[in-house]
Amino acid sequence: MYAVIASGGKQEKVAEGQQVTLELLKGDEGSEVSLTPVLLVDGDTVLAGASALAGATVTGRIVGTTAGDKVNGFTYKRRTNQRRHYGHRQHYSVVEITKISKP
Numbered sequence: 001m002y003a004v005i006a007s008g009g010k011q012e013k014v015a016e017g018q019q020v021t022l023e024l025l026k027g028d029e030g031s032e033v034s035l036t037p038v039l040l041v042d043g044d045t046v047l048a049g050a051s052a053l054a055g056a057t058v059t060g061r062i063v064g065t066t067a068g069d070k071v072n073g074f075t076y077k078r079r080t081n082q083r084r085h086y087g088h089r090q091h092y093s094v095v096e097i098t099k100i101s102k103p
Contacts, residue, residue, distance in 0.1 A: 001041070003042070004038070005037070008023025014058060015100075016097055022035075025095070031062050034057055035057075038058055040053075041100065047102060057101050058100050062095055063094045065092065067091055068089055068092060071090075074086075
């Protein structure tokens, strides 16, 4: 059985026992999180739509945090010798999916 969840403005297909990388979530390492909204649940039958998924939940446990790839940026203004280099690494939470429950 798998489900499709929305987290951090993105959609993610998850299954029980799978580890997924999501946008940084509030909570300590080892804490339980409920991932909502659930957009689709597929098992014996496919559940989709707001009325069918009213009680569906996806529960996970925060395993740790990680950082994404480094993004290097550069800005400048011509003829003024004004230049700036910068870098950014987005932080993510690693979540292990423990339970997918249907309504």
